[in-house]
Amino acid sequence: MIKNIERFTQLQENLAYQIDYTANFNRSFRREFQMKYISKDISPDEFVILYAITNVPDITQSELAKLLFKGKAHIGKILNDMETRGIIKRAAETRGNIIIKRNIITPVGAEIYEKGNKEFQRIKSIMKKEFSDDDIKQFILYLRKFREVLNSIVDVKLK
Amino acid sequence: MIKNIERFTQLQENLAYQIDYTANFNRSFRREFQMKYISKDISPDEFVILYAITNVPDITQSELAKLLFKGKAHIGKILNDMETRGIIKRAAETRGNIIIKRNIITPVGAEIYEKGNKEFQRIKSIMKKEFSDDDIKQFILYLRKFREVLNSIVDVKLK
């Protein structure tokens, strides 16, 4: 991970660091993968937004914020930007008496999403070859347990 | 993780999301833990910097950047800021003919670090109770394998 490895192994061998490192690695991967195989017109986070809207069409802005670990104000800006670029359309809709914005994927957005989705299926099948169902189950169990231990020390609230 | 759970389990059950979620969880944990038990005068990243300097006294700014997954310019600003606040002292030093800044922890910084280190030992011992040595080994193995699979798909370069 760092050139002069011997100098840092001590710092890098703990669990929390490894998780952090992997998450960062994954972020870099997503950026590069997307640039190479999907579209330069959209960021990885924006792709996740398309994914979420596709699967939960009435997902709200606040829910998207939680899903992406960002503030709801920020997500609002991203959505507006995506609308400006013609990837989605934001339609005001009433739920009861309260006005909610429903995000609708345009044909342009749908095309990007379809292409990306196909590519991600490819990754998924590669992962399936490398990790058995039991491995994945155990892996996720470890992650959950790690969070539970942290949560037992202080009450963690995600923003 | 999100109130209306049923709506999102589908989106959240994949491996990459779980890792991302755990890393974010850990970040929130560090912030809250530090506020509560260590010191409000220093951020979690700054604590890692103190930790790194303590263990590798001649660590360079660029190396710190890689360790923390940030840009070297940004780390330079953080270090300057820490110097202004009296937590470290930056001394220009020559390595060969080239000038390098050596970061020295002041007594104030050392005190914060010692307190934090003691608290983190506590977390470590709790983790040791919940995860056996074999568990930790397996957990880290999973994480490494996950990165390797991604890396086989595109060549991932961390910034």
Next chain:
DNA sequence: TACGAAAGGTAGAATTTTCTACCGTAATAA
């Protein structure tokens, strides 16, 4: 009933982080 909290959303300021460009030295290779 009335009050406060929670949820959906926006605006603008403030902060954080990244992105270029630089400067100078060292090492390597054509």
Next chain:
DNA sequence: TTATTACGGTAGAAAATTCTACCTTTCGTA
């Protein structure tokens, strides 16, 4: 010898993200 690249570092602009405050409606409950 002369490029070229990598390393250590900085400055300033640009972009990303968060913070605060605000508006409106709903919901639970005292």
